Amino acid sequence: MSEAIRELLKKNHMSVTDSRLQILDLFYHAPGALAHADIEKKxxxxxxxxxxYRTLQTFEEKGIIHTIPSSDNSVKYALCKDQCAAGHHHDNHVHFVCDNCSKTICLDDVLVPEVKLPGGFEPHQSNMVVNGLCNECRS
Amino acid sequence: MSEAIRELLKKNHMSVTDSRLQILDLFYHAPGALAHADIEKKxxxxxxxxxxYRTLQTFEEKGIIHTIPSSDNSVKYALCKDQCAAGHHHDNHVHFVCDNCSKTICLDDVLVPEVKLPGGFEPHQSNMVVNGLCNECRS
DNA sequence: ATAAAATTTGCAACATAATTGCAAAATTGT
DNA sequence: ACAATTTTGCAATTATGTTGCAAATTTTAT
Incomplete structure (x- = not known):
């Protein structure tokens, strides 16, 4: 198990250190996205x-995790699912934030739709976050 | 001019104060969305x-302004265009953030498209932010 | 296996951002 | 114009994020 994580680090030319193994492990076992604060606690x-801070930054630079924007000054991070596949995949999936349990989830299969912008605007990247009730909270 | 702003405050059951008039005025004349820091400077x-802080919070609660999510812990605020219309309109438009001048703009005419969520997820609200080059920076 | 080189960590100091309580000031309703 | 209510500003506190640097760890080369 931990072996796969080591490989992931090596593949991305990063030294294999305790902190990195621990943090990656947290991500692999987390139910959803993690904020800096979550990691600090866990x-x-x-x-x-x-x-x-530095680990999250390098993980992001290497394409191991990606950020999920939020409306309340609390960026969260989640594993890039297709990271292991050939290089940086950077697929653009929708994120879901539960209004009840506030879990943040990558909807890997739901892609961000294209939108037609007004003339003159050149899109490079899109983000979409949907708020509501997650499958667990809608009991 | 300032009279319209006063009315807006009254209509929302808020005392008309200097700070509020000033801040609202800033929003009305701003080229794009404003962050707390922008307001503090201007x-x-x-x-x-x-x-x-408190003014932005109450403005948001009253539906006068709305927040625009970001991936870098820097929430911005913009006027709710349809605020004056019957009650909280809460239309869901796309936001654009310029990678060059970093201006943040409400694309009031571009609505956030619907997406089909996995079973069990109940959407309440959607946000979409597009990054790229704005009409002015693409000279 | 070991030593040198390179990278990463933790600490301390600092900088910025945000929240809270409370008394003073301003605004509103009568 | 006065009392009641709301809002403001200050001070104190807490949270969040950044930087430099020496010590520790990891990697690379022998």
């Missing part, structure tokens, strides 16, 4: 705040 | 930081 005092 | 030292 990885309990073994990892320095600064290290978490 | 309203230059007359208005307390805390007042700005």
């Amino acid at each position: 990885a309990s005092d073994k990892i320095d705040r600064v290290t978490i | 309203a230059s030292d007359k208005i307390d930081r805390v007042t700005i």
Whole structure:
């Protein structure tokens, strides 16, 4: 198990360190996306705040995780599913944020639709976040 | 001019104060969305930081402005165009963020398309942000 | 296996951003 | 014009994010 994670780091030319293994592990076992604060809590005092910031940053640069925008100053991060496939896939899927449990989920199979922009605007990237009730909270 | 703004405040059961008039005025004359920091600079030292926070919060609660999500912990606010119309209109338009000048613009005429969610998910609200080059930066 | 080179970590200091309580000031309703 | 209500500004506090640097760890080359 942990072996796969090591490979992932190596493949991306990153040193294999404790913090990175731990944080990646958190992502693999998390029910949804994680914010910096979540990691800080879960990885309990073994990892320095600064290290978490830097780790998230490099993970993002390497395309291992991606950010999920939010409306309340609390960016979350999630694993890039297709990371293991050939290079940076950067697929554009929709994200879901539950209004009840506030879990943030990648809807990997729902792609962000194209929209027609007014003349002069040149799109490069799109993000879509849907709020509502997740499958678990709609009991 | 300022009279319209006063009316807007009254209509929403808010006291008409200097700070509010000033901040609303900023929004009406801004080229795009504004972040807390923008307001703090432009309203230059007359208005307390805390007042700005509270004003933005109440404006949002009253449906006068809305937030635009971002991927970098920097929420921006923009006027709700249809606010003056019958009650909270809450139309769902697409937002555009320029990668070059980083202006954030409401594309009031481009509506967020519907997407089909996996079973069990109940959508309430959708947000879509497109990054790229704005009409002015694509000279 | 070991030593040198390169990378990463943790600490400390700092900078910025956001929240809260409360008294003073301003606004509203009568 | 006055009392009641709301809003503001200040001070204090907490949370969030960044930077430089020396020590520790990991990698690479021998």
